[in-house]
Amino acid sequence: MRTPPPAVVRAVQSLSGALERAAAGLKPPQARFLEVSGGVAAIALMRAAVRTRLAEPLAIGSRTGAQVAEQLGLHAPTVHRVLRGLAVYGLVRLDSRGRFSLTRTGRLLLEGDPHSMAGWVRYATSDAVLAGWLRLPETLVDGLPAFNAATGTSMWEHMAAHPDEEAGFARTMHELTLLAAPLIVAAYPWPEHGTVCDVGGGVGAMLASVLRERPTLDGVLVDQAGPLAAAGEYLASRGVADRVRTVEGDLFTGFEARADVYLLKDVLHDWDDDKCSQVLRTVRAAAASGARVLVLEWLQEPNVAQFPVSISDIMMLAQTEGRQRSAAEIQALGAAAGFRAGRVIDTGAYGVVELLAA
Ligand SMILES: C[S@@+](CC[C@H](N)C(=O)[O-])C[C@H]1O[C@@H](n2cnc3c(N)ncnc32)[C@H](O)[C@@H]1O
Known part of the structure; x- marks a missing residue:
């Protein structure tokens, strides 16, 4: 794929930002508020999907939650609910017969996809990174780096002590x-x-x-x-x-x-x-x-x-x-x-x- 010129990248970013702001402005504030706060569910769903490799059975075609659950040895009704949640965020599609398929964005959950972002999800939702996020209120008060204060080490010391996480981060x-x-x-x-x-x-x-x-x-x-x-x-x-x-x-x-x-x-x-x-x-x-x-x-x-x-x-x-x-x-x-x-x-x-x- 040819790289678009910087001016085109900037124009697309600015237009999509303006459209998103306009769409958000059309909603009642409470609805928009709930949508923003739903971000916590999005990241939790992505974490669960990557950790259980939930997208893998969908790589070759659509499947019901029960079929996905059977292939991965998971709890079928819960798989259906989690995949349905991922459908809300556009990572999978759900049809009227209860079958799920991956969207273009959802394919990035696949470990083997050439453009996979599964590693990013693993890192961004690791226990240590989440500990840093949870300490943000205190950081607002004392200004100390949240990760260091939460874990007692810097990110890099933590990585060196956890080679699996270090490899995942790389x-x-x-x-x-x-x-x-x-x-x-x-x-x-x-x-x-x-x-x-x-x-x-x-x-x-x-x-x-x-x-x-x-x-x-x-x-x-x-x-x-x-x-x-x-x-x-x-x-x-x-x-x-x-x-x-x-x-x-x-x-x-x-x-x-x-x-x-x-x-x-x-x-x-x-x-x-x-x-x-x-x-x-x-x-x-x-x-x-x-x-x-x-x-x-x-x-x-x-x-x-x-x-x-x-x-x-x-x-x-x-x-x-x-x-x-x-x-x-x-x-x-x-x-x-x-x-x-x-x-x-x-x-x-x-x-x-x-x-x-x-
Ligand atoms: C955010 S990553 C950026 C990696 C790479 N430049 C990229 O953009 O893909 C920061 C890099 O700094 C390295 N790093 C952190 N502390 C370092 C140190 N004291 N000496 C050498 N490298 C260090 C990490 O191992 C990591 O590869």
């Missing part, structure tokens, strides 16, 4: 990154030659997308041991493993990787301003003069409320020590770490904020 990030990567790859004038280093790059989804676009570039992937353990297989699956060196490194204490372009995709949004400055100083120490850093994030202007960036900002509040920032805020952090501001490119979804190493 998978999730690569699912999400693959959604944005085509827009980012299309929007930026990548060099023809040299090295791109993806810092905190997970299994290397963003890096692989860039390298596939530029067959003459080499890559370095920097992350912690957990994500790197899965990176080899992933990079091989995308046909770029022979051009990527993996480096176990730390965002704060350092890593060795000389590159022409450094990527920080969805890394700074995990950290507060002080830690972001440290991360940028670490990258500056690794980089030679003339190198570029591309901060790839959803850009949040202080007084603009929009999906998904403002909701991602709340996720950062619940799960990390960070937040979404504007391009100007990122440039100010860059300046404190010795970078000049370069281009800012709006891909229609992600922003590309270029920082230049003097």
